[in-house]
Amino acid sequence: MNITILTLGSRGDVQPYVALGRGLASAGHSVTLAAHACFEPFVAEHGLGFRPVAGDPRGLLEGEAGQMWLESDRNPVRFMRGMMDAARPLLRQAADDYWAACHAQRTDLILYPILAAFPARSIAEKLGIPAFAAYLQHVHTTAVYPSGMLPPVPLLGGAYNRLTYALTGELFWRAMRPVISAWRGESLGLPPLPRHSEFSAWERERLTCFYGFSPAVQPRAPEWGDHIHITGYWFLPAPAGWQPPDGLVDFLASGPPPVFVGFGSMTGRNPEQAAELVLSALARAGQRGLMLTGWGGLKPGDLPANVFAIESAPFDWLFPRMAAIVHHGGAGTTGASLAAGKPTIVVPFFADQHFWAGRVAALGAGPQPIPRRQLSAERLAAALTEAISSPAIRARAAALGEHIRAEDGTGAVVRVLGESSPHQ
16 A cells, blocks of 8 residues: 655654554555655655655744744743744645645555645545554544643533643634645645534544554543554654764763753754853752753753753664653653653643643653743752652653554554555
8 A cells, every 4th residue: 555644743753653653654655755855864764655744944044933932821822923934835735735645645544644634634535545543642622632723621510621722723723724724725726625613524424533642641531432543652763783882882881871961953032042041950959960962952061960962873882871851742752651651740831732741641651841931040940859759650650662663553453454444
């Protein structure tokens, strides 16, 4: 089967789909990944076909509109407005690129993330083929917990939780509909989208959906039918032959396990100040540190001897060697840190990062999260001390990691596709 996987966003948004593509290719499928051009070497390295998609994700986040988006915190209106302000100029071209990728590959099946849902469904309609959701965040309605875009309000109970899905779905629909509806007509020759949100209709149609996270981290909601598959995480192992830099090996060997601190693609307005805050927290907690500079969320200057900085390294190699892990709460990074079995401290910036931060704390694998706006050296040092010194947190993190490592998320997707004929 010819499968095209649509992606959009940063390395953390793309990497799980590369892992999924590898699993599908190993099962005999021909897999092409549509992603931003900067990821072509990464995709090719793992033996998958590639088609370019417009946009520079780093440039989007570093601009003023991108910074406003990152600062939207848990406000879904600000999130949608920020997303559209940052990405609106590229959405139409990205949709055309998705169409070109699927049409050129004679695609039999489309797999898509949340942000590509509308063009994916339209392309599937045009080609008369199935399109399956492959999500890293939950979107199906439940009374058990709210949408990842909104905070829990226990006093309001299940009615509030269910309402959050209708609200966020409607906001997303209103943001996307004008661009996608016009594109459908002009590029695909399809009728415009309806004025009402299609999310509720998709739920009623029981469209196949794969969730790329662990049921041990987010259990299945009782309302969800058997068309929804919580597969486990889609992890990508370190490339064959990858070797860590000598400096990193020497640093790790020079003392006790350090604390990892990295915020991935969450660029900030003052990365130098953020790095100084982290260094102060490590000193207060008496911990060695390993700082991931990433896309510039942290920009350290002169480092003390007990702190080392790297730009990147495979998490499956790096995280098990840490004493604790501090990150922004992206879905993939959360999965990697929990799989490593290490205490996790989450500093969420916006959107679903707050949801994953809450799950880490609820599972006992780390202390209470520290929202980015509330981050201080004192709070981070206290969280580090709690995470590393608590036998309960360490034991729970280790047990959860063992459970997650025993799962086979990509294999679960392969099995579902092999056991049932694709349906919409």
